[in-house]
Amino acid sequence: MSTATEFQAKTRTGRIADFVDQRVGGSTMVKEFGRKIFPDHWSFMFGEVALYTFVILLISGTFLTFFFDPSMAETHYAGSYNPLRGVEMSVAYASSLDISFDVRGGLFMRQVHHWSALLFVASVSVHMLRVFFTGAFRKPRELNWVVGGVLLILSLAAGFTGYSLPDDLLSGNGLRIIDGVVKALPLVGTYISAFLFGGEFPGTAIIGRLYMLHIMLVPALILLMVAMHLFMVVVHKHTQYPGPGRTEDNVVGFPVGPVYAAKAGGFFFIVFGVVALISGFFTINPIWNYGPYDPSPVSAGTQPDWYIGWVDGALRLMPGMLGNFSFEWIIPFPWGANTLVLNVLLPALVPAIVLLGLMFAWPWIERWVTRDDREHHILDRPRNAPFRTAVGVAGVVFYSVMWAAASSDLVATHFLVSLNDVTYWLRALFFLGPVIGFIVTRRICLALQRKDRDIVLHGREAGIIEMSPEGGFSERHEPLDEYKRYRLVAFDSPDVVPAQPDAVGHISRAEKRRGALSRLFFEDRVAPVTPEELAEAHAHHGHAAVEGGEKAQIGH
Amino acid sequence: MRDNMGDHSHGGPNDTGTVAKAGPGPLDTFQDPGLPPHRKRLADTDPRAEKRAERQVAWLFVISIIGTLSFFIAYFVIGRTDSISALRTQNMLLGLGTAFAMLGIGVGIVHWAKTLMPDHEVSESRHEIRTEADRQDAAKIIGDVIEETGIKRRPLIRNTIIGAIALAPIPAIFMFRDLDRTGATAGQIVDRLRYTMWDKGVKLVRDPSGTPIKASDVQIGSTFHVIPEGLSETEHPLNEKAKAVVLLMRLDPGKMNISPGREDWHYNGIVAYSKICTHVGCPVALYEQQTHHLLCPCHQSTFDLTQECKVIFGPAGHALPQLPITVDSEGFLVAQSDFTEPVGPSYWERG
Numbered sequence: 057m058s059t060a061t062e063f064q065a066k067t068r069t070g071r072i073a074d075f076v077d078q079r080v081g082g083s084t085m086v087k088e089f090g091r092k093i094f095p096d097h098w099s100f101m102f103g104e105v106a107l108y109t110f111v112i113l114l115i116s117g118t119f120l121t122f123f124f125d126p127s128m129a130e131t132h133y134a135g136s137y138n139p140l141r142g143v144e145m146s147v148a149y150a151s152s153l154d155i156s157f158d159v160r161g162g163l164f165m166r167q168v169h170h171w172s173a174l175l176f177v178a179s180v181s182v183h184m185l186r187v188f189f190t191g192a193f194r195k196p197r198e199l200n201w202v203v204g205g206v207l208l209i210l211s212l213a214a215g216f217t218g219y220s221l222p223d224d225l226l227s228g229n230g231l232r233i234i235d236g237v238v239k240a241l242p243l244v245g246t247y248i249s250a251f252l253f254g255g256e257f258p259g260t261a262i263i264g265r266l267y268m269l270h271i272m273l274v275p276a277l278i279l280l281m282v283a284m285h286l287f288m289v290v291v292h293k294h295t296q297y298p299g300p301g302r303t304e305d306n307v308v309g310f311p312v313g314p315v316y317a318a319k320a321g322g323f324f325f326i327v328f329g330v331v332a333l334i335s336g337f338f339t340i341n342p343i344w345n346y347g348p349y350d351p352s353p354v355s356a357g358t359q360p361d362w363y364i365g366w367v368d369g370a371l372r373l374m375p376g377m378l379g380n381f382s383f384e385w386i387i388p389f390p391w392g393a394n395t396l397v398l399n400v401l402l403p404a405l406v407p408a409i410v411l412l413g414l415m416f417a418w419p420w421i422e423r424w425v426t427r428d429d430r431e432h433h434i435l436d437r438p439r440n441a442p443f444r445t446a447v448g449v450a451g452v453v454f455y456s457v458m459w460a461a462a463s464s465d466l467v468a469t470h471f472l473v474s475l476n477d478v479t480y481w482l483r484a485l486f487f488l489g490p491v492i493g494f495i496v497t498r499r500i501c502l503a504l505q506r507k508d509r510d511i512v513l514h515g516r517e518a519g520i521i522e523m524s525p526e527g528g529f530s531e532r533h534e535p536l537d538e539y540k541r542y543r544l545v546a547f548d549s550p551d552v553v554p555a556q557p558d559a560v561g562h563i564s565r566a567e568k569r570r571g572a573l574s575r576l577f578f579e580d581r582v583a584p585v586t587p588e589e590l591a592e593a594h595a596h597h598g599h600a601a602v603e604g605g606e607k608a609q610i611g612h
Numbered sequence: 613m614r615d616n617m618g619d620h621s622h623g624g625p626n627d628t629g630t631v632a633k634a635g636p637g638p639l640d641t642f643q644d645p646g647l648p649p650h651r652k653r654l655a656d657t658d659p660r661a662e663k664r665a666e667r668q669v670a671w672l673f674v675i676s677i678i679g680t681l682s683f684f685i686a687y688f689v690i691g692r693t694d695s696i697s698a699l700r701t702q703n704m705l706l707g708l709g710t711a712f713a714m715l716g717i718g719v720g721i722v723h724w725a726k727t728l729m730p731d732h733e734v735s736e737s738r739h740e741i742r743t744e745a746d747r748q749d750a751a752k753i754i755g756d757v758i759e760e761t762g763i764k765r766r767p768l769i770r771n772t773i774i775g776a777i778a779l780a781p782i783p784a785i786f787m788f789r790d791l792d793r794t795g796a797t798a799g800q801i802v803d804r805l806r807y808t809m810w811d812k813g814v815k816l817v818r819d820p821s822g823t824p825i826k827a828s829d830v831q832i833g834s835t836f837h838v839i840p841e842g843l844s845e846t847e848h849p850l851n852e853k854a855k856a857v858v859l860l861m862r863l864d865p866g867k868m869n870i871s872p873g874r875e876d877w878h879y880n881g882i883v884a885y886s887k888i889c890t891h892v893g894c895p896v897a898l899y900e901q902q903t904h905h906l907l908c909p910c911h912q913s914t915f916d917l918t919q920e921c922k923v924i925f926g927p928a929g930h931a932l933p934q935l936p937i938t939v940d941s942e943g944f945l946v947a948q949s950d951f952t953e954p955v956g957p958s959y960w961e962r963g
Contacts, residue, residue: 096733136694138694161687164703164707167707229910232893233892233910235892240892245960246959250791251788251789252791254791254793255794256854256855257854259848291741292741301646301733305737305738306737308647308734308735309733310731315725315729315730318722319725322719322720325719326715326719329715330711330715333708334707335703336705337707349850351854351857352819352887353837357909371911372912373927376927376928382923382930384930386963397958400929433738464912539645541642546642586641586642587640588640
């Protein structure tokens with residue numbers, strides 16, 4: 057590869073850059089990514105918040121590992137927090153106290169770590185909701201949706217393993233609940249509990265084991281998943297919201313260099329700044345108030361970190377006994393009786409399986425019902441996919457009812473109502489809430505779609521009241537400019553696809569089911585305004601004609 | 613993807629120019645009008661606004677520098693402290709310093725990007741993720757590779773390698789057997805859940821002081837948190853305590869509904885029940901004197917003391933186990949035996 061005109065860098069920096077470039081091919085990467093286009097929208101920031109809080113977690117977590125000792129050996133506290141001096145406790149708890157009181161900035165780092173963990177799970181969750189409600193999971197991004205779901209589960213795992221490490225009273229009771237749930241597993245529960253805790257609860261092994269999971273295995277898996285997630289974002293290129301100039305074949309936005317890189321890079325510092333502000337002013341997890349773990353005491357009104365709340369709430373909602381019937385079902389086998397602990401198994405597993413199962417399967421469910429194999433790079437406005445949006449809200453309501461149930465005792469004490477009544481209401485909402493959420497959301501979406509049609513056909517309300525020569529009052533409507541109009545009319549409104557016969561003319565049962573689901577999904581659909589309808593509306597200048605056209609289109 | 617990367621230069625601040633206006637598409641939909649015309653910002657047209665934005669960005673970076681410096685003030689001036697209020701102040705100032713240091717940089721860069729860097733949107737084409745030509749090439753390569761291994765023609769090799777690979781990881785599963793560090797056999801792992809430290813004649817003592825309890829000390833309405841005597845001398849006090857903690861209360865014997873066989877488990881209305889919730893194992897810590905209800909603060913299982921701690925509300929599936937007690941010759945409360953059923957959450961082998 058020797059040519060006469062070989063490139064010679066002139067500056068020192070240039071020579072270093074050239075050295076690296078010749079060895080790793082940096083020019084190709086710069087060409088590839090230097091001006092890559094990323095669409096811009098505020099709702100795309102949730103994923104960024106997730107990534108940045110994870111980076112903050114790595115930074116603050118690494119700092120904490122230098123001081124934390126995950127041993128459950130007994131020690132007598134001799135640090136500078138007076139109320140606990142001389143108290144017998146585990147080394148893990150003592151070193152957590154030392155981080156809080158005897159390492160300068162240690163308390164701050166603990167708070168940064170805990171707050172960013174809460175924010176991390178929150179931003180992953182909200183990011184997934186954004187992706188769901190805008191239909192960003194559709195082809196070709198189904199697998200990235202699955203990776204995102206795995207990341208959500210891993211973020212819960214990271215949170216829970218970390219929460220337990222200080223070995224304080226609160227987290228110890230959390231571990232005991234986990235032990236109770238594990239023991240309820242049929243056949244294997246007792247053994248898994250023994251393996252997890254290295255013997256009987258609490259033992260002396262669990263903190264060290266959780267520590268390994270928390271600082272190595274789980275973060276490594278998260279990093280791997282994040283790498284896959286971002287790789288696929290590059291392969292697919294980012295989705296974009298519908299609007300003038302945006303098509304399925306292009307991506308409109310800002311180039312990485314300089315605008316997007318500056319905004320995204322700057323945003324990291326903003327996230328860090330906000331976390332630092334919160335950590336400076338708001339105490340989180342004051343372990344020194346709880347004391348060391350002891351199996352006997354517990355304080356009233358205890359709650360897990362927010363992201364575990366929905367499982368804890370489900371545990372609370374499940375009745376253990378109905379009259380004299382116990383959900384602890386004792387099965388008489390020839391070799392003796394065994395117990396199926398349904399009052400723990402059902403709430404601990406069923407809601408999670410339903411929610412996570414639907415979440416992972418949804419891209420395929422929707423693909424099957426719509427028989428839609430096209431790629432989608434233009435996002436749906438949530439109102440333009442009423443069925444999906446309604447399903448999403450039903451899921452959110454389902455989750456929220458369980459989440460609220462994790463605070464049932466605090467709701468009762470704060471609002472001076474009966475704890476039992478709160479539980480009964482939440483039990484009812486557990487079943488009714490998602491149904492109500494579904495129906496209401498679907499109607500709202502359809503109404504918003506009709507409003508969009510109305511705005512396109514009649515124009516925007518100008519806020520100017522005009523009086524006709526006859527004395528009648530009316531509001532002036534101003535026509536939309538073509539850019540705004542395009543945003544309201546350029547969307548896909550999938551139609552019902554009835555059950556289709558196969559090659560030999562037979563309609564299978566699965567296909568019939570699909571046809572029925574398709575009707576359920578789309579029978580109420582609102583179609584976008586067509587140019588003819590607009591022309592007709594303009595020609596008639598009156599409401600009657602518009603309504604007529606609307607009826608014909610909305611139909612069914 | 614790559615060959616398209618040069619397409620950004622068409623757009624000027626006045627005309628993005630990069631979006632091909634859609635040709636005549638299907639006529640029943642609206643035509644894409646293309647990107648809206650670019651609107652200039654104040655800083656694009658007014659040099660004074662541009663200068664002002666530049667100064668604002670620089671000030672934000674200066675604020676960041678001040679923030680970093682104030683971090684050091686909090687760190688060194690307050691220094692190591694034993695005082696909780698000083699620690700609180702230090703934590704607040706460290707937070708403020710870091711927040712200003714970070715927000716100064718972040719807001720500064722974003723402000724810079726929004727006011728001074730080009731703000732016209734540009735467009736880039738998407739490309740097929742997989743082209744048909746690539747698929748055919750790849751399929752041919754994979755076909756050739758498989759052909760060259762000959763695995764299809766040699767079922768003996770195929771079957772033995774599948775068998776070997778399926779078996780090889782199984783030892784890794786068995787390696788985890790000794791995660792239980794007690795060396796217990798499978799039977800012992802199950803069995804030990806049935807037994808606690810309580811035994812005939814073991815004194816009921818106060819938690820945590822360890823002082824024994826005279827029957828005459830226990831008044832109606834009072835509650836004692838109880839552990840077995842000698843708990844702290846055991847090898848694993850926390851493990852023993854996690855099973856053996858007991859709540860001691862006194863009831864009017866007339867209010868108690870006693871089932872056959874338990875008539876002598878109480879002493880003059882003094883009853884002892886396991887404190888470990890039968891739901892998932894939290895301590896049942898709340899006793900309502902008036903209603904004689906025990907409430908678990910974790911998941912609100914409620915047990916009725918007058919009905920031998922039967923579940924009357926919440927997720928628990930069976931009553932709290934009762935510890936049979938009596939008094940010894942000196943009048944101290946002692947256990948008659950261990951619990952007659954396993955304490956704590958239910959499990960498969962409980963029966």
